Amino acid sequence: MNVLIVYAHPEPASFNAAMCTRARDALTHAGHKVVVSDLYGEGFNPVAGRHDFLSVADGQVFHYQTEQAHAARHGTYAPDIAREQARVADADLLILQFPLWWGGVPAILKGWGERVFSYGFGYADGLRFQTGVFRGRRAMVSMTSGGTTARFGEGAVYGELKRQVLWQIQHLGLEYMGYELEPPFVAYAAPRTDDAGRAAYLDELEQRVLAAAAKPVDRSLGIAKPLDLVPDGAWKQQR
């Protein structure tokens, strides 16, 4: 199984880093091929813009999806995006490892999604959710939160995990692209968890990622080149 871990934390001594390392090592030891996109370590730029492209479809007005579709047709994505898209295309299982900041993924990871899962690569008209490009593959959120379990849930102060807190990243992000979701793994109250608790979290995470990687995938369900299904110029000008 090909696994891509997208890891977003600035500190190599963080618990997020330990989680990333444990997942990578366990999967590698089990015989899977693992690639880690270390967004901070690689200095990934999360800001969408003309620097995403080596080409220009419209030099007057910058319309993001127009430029994305143009680059997808002509193979003219900037090297950092092309590299990440190749990693995504190769991955049967995608794992996002991050701390919950301001109730969501860190900006560096949000921008990774915006730039990499572009129109023409990650989705296109009519290719979303049940018809998504990455159908047949799996994705899993693995995160830390400063909040305790009591803060999450229907009616709790942070809200229900699946339908509220992670709705954006899981449903409007990963499921939008067609991925089948693994249940999220959450290390709650990470700052107030002692060494034994952290060791238990890491052991549990290891079992979770090994189980996820053992499930079948079927790449034939997905769409390798979504733009082939969309007539040239069919995308809309959104200004």
Place this chain on the structure above:
Amino acid sequence: MNVLIVYAHPEPASFNAAMCTRARDALTHAGHKVVVSDLYGEGFNPVAGRHDFLSVADGQVFHYQTEQAHAARHGTYAPDIAREQARVADADLLILQFPLWWGGVPAILKGWGERVFSYGFGYADGLRFQTGVFRGRRAMVSMTSGGTTARFGEGAVYGELKRQVLWQIQHLGLEYMGYELEPPFVAYAAPRTDDAGRAAYLDELEQRVLAAAAKPVDRSLGIAKPLDLVPDGAWKQQR
């Protein structure tokens, strides 16, 4: 009324830009003081890191909240954050203007929130939601979406606006800081809306921001210096 519009779109000819301009002009004409944080125009860096600070609390391990608290105590935020925090501190009404990307705010705006609403400025232990730092002030989301109204709602493909799509930015972001929310303004199906429809959106937005700015605010409810209430060193090491 002091109004801060945080605007996040890369294209000055976009409909988002037109919305920002209309809100700014209408509020200014009505006698309010309006400041626009043009995140793309000002080249705002959304990536949290050591560059956020002129000071170092711990040179070995980078723990974000520790460094934020240290900078808040010593007035050592980097100039871009200090500038944005001064704008936020001055604003009675905060308006976020953005396109919905990947189901959420663009990364450049997500990172603005993470870096500017820092521990010690935007919140602290025990100062959240009903005890939030910005209680008595108002905030409003104004956004475009490629989706039609039919895609939003309970059971619809994108989900319910308040409790799902905008849960992260509105509840876990703005309400977390204590802001009272105005209902969000959404320009649905923006790419497929003709000139008359867009003009109607702009007129409606004008009425909405003028009405929001006419409501009373009470800064005395908020906490000017949240760290004064927290003993020095009380923040937790989260690694």
